[in-house]
């Protein structure tokens with residue numbers, strides 16, 4: 095499917111691709127509509143994983159649930175340390 099013709103002036107203001115080039119500079123090509131990258135840096139039709147991809151799930155270490163639990167434990171530890179610090183200062 096070919097993309098529909100765009101107004102050149104609007105294309106000029108299209109969001110840019112920020113992929114890192116081999117020179118280390120950002121790509122700056124126009125990003126493909128609805129994507130963050132240009133056609134050469136992963137924005138092409140059919141590229142990328144399908145939405146809700148479960149094949150990428152290995153152990154859940156970085157799942158929202160696990161991250162929330164880690165934050166809770168960290169907050170609890172911080173509170174304990176604060177409490178202990180307050181007791182030692184007196």
Ligand SMILES: [Zn+2]
Nearest residue numbers: 111121132135
């Ligand atoms: Zn690019």
